[in-house]
Amino acid sequence: MSASNHLLDQLAESAPRHLEELMEWLRIPSVSSDSTRFTEVKQAASWVADKLEGAGLSVEIMPTQGHPMVYAESPKIDGAPVVLVYGHYDVQPVEPLGEWINGPFEPTIRDGNLYARGATDDKGQVLTHVQSVCDWLDSGQPLPLQVKFLIEGEEEVGSLNLERMLPELREKLACDCVVISDSGQYSDGQPAITYGLRGIATYELTVDGPSQDLHSGSFGGAVMNPAIALCKLLGSMIDERGRVQLPGYYDRVRELNPGEREQWAGLPQNDAEFADSIGVEELFGEEGYTTDERRWARPTFDVNGLTSGHQGEGVKTIIPATAKAKLSFRLVPDQDPDEVTAAIEQHLENHCPTGVRWKLEADHGAPGMLAATDSRFVHAANRAIESAFGVLPVLIREGGSIPIVTRFQEVLGCDCLLLGWGLSDDNAHSPNEKFRVEDYYRGIRASAILWDEIGKLN
Ligand code: BES
Ligand code: ZN
Numbered sequence: 001m002s003a004s005n006h007l008l009d010q011l012a013e014s015a016p017r018h019l020e021e022l023m024e025w026l027r028i029p030s031v032s033s034d035s036t037r038f039t040e041v042k043q044a045a046s047w048v049a050d051k052l053e054g055a056g057l058s059v060e061i062m063p064t065q066g067h068p069m070v071y072a073e074s075p076k077i078d079g080a081p082v083v084l085v086y087g088h089y090d091v092q093p094v095e096p097l098g099e100w101i102n103g104p105f106e107p108t109i110r111d112g113n114l115y116a117r118g119a120t121d122d123k124g125q126v127l128t129h130v131q132s133v134c135d136w137l138d139s140g141q142p143l144p145l146q147v148k149f150l151i152e153g154e155e156e157v158g159s160l161n162l163e164r165m166l167p168e169l170r171e172k173l174a175c176d177c178v179v180i181s182d183s184g185q186y187s188d189g190q191p192a193i194t195y196g197l198r199g200i201a202t203y204e205l206t207v208d209g210p211s212q213d214l215h216s217g218s219f220g221g222a223v224m225n226p227a228i229a230l231c232k233l234l235g236s237m238i239d240e241r242g243r244v245q246l247p248g249y250y251d252r253v254r255e256l257n258p259g260e261r262e263q264w265a266g267l268p269q270n271d272a273e274f275a276d277s278i279g280v281e282e283l284f285g286e287e288g289y290t291t292d293e294r295r296w297a298r299p300t301f302d303v304n305g306l307t308s309g310h311q312g313e314g315v316k317t318i319i320p321a322t323a324k325a326k327l328s329f330r331l332v333p334d335q336d337p338d339e340v341t342a343a344i345e346q347h348l349e350n351h352c353p354t355g356v357r358w359k360l361e362a363d364h365g366a367p368g369m370l371a372a373t374d375s376r377f378v379h380a381a382n383r384a385i386e387s388a389f390g391v392l393p394v395l396i397r398e399g400g401s402i403p404i405v406t407r408f409q410e411v412l413g414c415d416c417l418l419l420g421w422g423l424s425d426d427n428a429h430s431p432n433e434k435f436r437v438e439d440y441y442r443g444i445r446a447s448a449i450l451w452d453e454i455g456k457l458n
Pocket of ligand 2: 092121156428429
């Protein structure tokens with residue numbers, strides 16, 4: 001049996017409904033990090049649970065200590081492969097709100113793109129698989145494999161509850177391969193299969209000084225300024241070329257292998273265009289590596305947020321009592337987030353100016369991931385993507401993180417297939433996030449064909 005022309009025709013006919021449904025889901029402001037959005041996050045879980053249930057899958061909303069997870073499965077098919085589709089319905093915060101052309105939760109189509117928070121990351125992408133499975137079941141034909149879904153609400157805050165619960169979910173989630181669409185194409189018109197992701201370690205660093213804000217005229221020159229101390233500390237963590245200065249930070253870093261470097265060198269990278277697309281005059285980073293190598297396979301340090309002193313209009317001459325920074329380190333195999341925490345503490349101990357106190361709170365950590373590049377699932381995905389996009393995908397790694405993937409590999413012992421439909425200018429995590437409508441449709445098509453290709457494997 002194959003993803004018959006009948007089903008592909010049906011997908012094409014259903015396109016307006018597919019789009020309308022995505023817009024409906026996008027209207028629900030499921031910002032997982034915002035405690036005032038608790039109810040809306042739950043609504044987003046119910047929305048997708050209802051959608052899956054309506055197509056006849058058996059569905060469970062699983063409570064966690066935080067936001068709920070949606071689990072669903074199609075009927076088991078004896079002797080056929082089992083695939084687990086993982087994705088997330090939670091989204092990142094939307095600020096700065098003033099930068100959005102339309103409201104982040106008022107999905108709008110402009111120039112063939114659907115704009116809204118979560119359009120590409122990840123509601124639009126995970127919904128491609130939901131739509132293909134629902135339409136397949138709707139068509140009256142049995143699926144040629146069993147598909148399970150796990151769509152969670154805490155990916156953007158580190159997936160800590162899922163990680164905690166994973167061992168007890170082992171049997172339920174048992175599968176041959178996890179399929180994830182929460183990444184991107186290599187470039188416009190060049191789809192990709194992602195076989196590696198960076199890990200992450202995030203922190204909040206606080207530097208405390210005087211017991212309250214002080215007049216900078218009366219006290220300047222007499223005390224250490226916490227904002228300056230924090231800047232010095234942050235500056236000391238990295239050199240002029242972006243090498244991280246923590247003790248032992250590079251000790252475990254797995255170097256790129258020559259074959260990988262050669263393969264990436266064949267990708268159509270263009271630094272000038274890349275710089276232009278993000279509005280910078282020149283790129284920055286570690287010497288001896290290309291831009292893709294630095295983004296995908298080298299560890300980094302970034303400041304994600306910085307607060308201290310007067311944030312309002314005009315001048316206020318104070319020495320702030322405190323300064324805070326939100327930090328993230330992107331990690332590569334085989335770095336260990338806990339060892340990074342210890343190295344930061346050591347570095348702060350060695351470099352903190354006197355007269356202030358530092359405090360480091362670890363938020364979440366996940367190791368980097370590598371998956372097979374020539375498994376039977378990769379071959380099946382090659383065929384599915386080629387039929388839907390008209391081009392064979394290239395193999396790439398990406399710099400972002402999906403905290404739970406390495407745990408899936410360890411706990412479920414399954415293969416991992418990362419099929420991204422997004423584009424690098426989709427503005428994930430930024431104002432005016434978008435997803436190209438055509439890529440949503442192509443994703444649905446590729447997904448439908450993928451079930452067929454995987455069904456043929458056994
Ligand atoms: N979709 C991204 C992961 C991603 C980004 C994959 C870019 C490939 C390319 C995911 O939703 C995400 O943003 N994850 C967070 C995790 C963090 C908050 C723990 C990330 O990478 O910052
Ligand atoms: Zn994200």
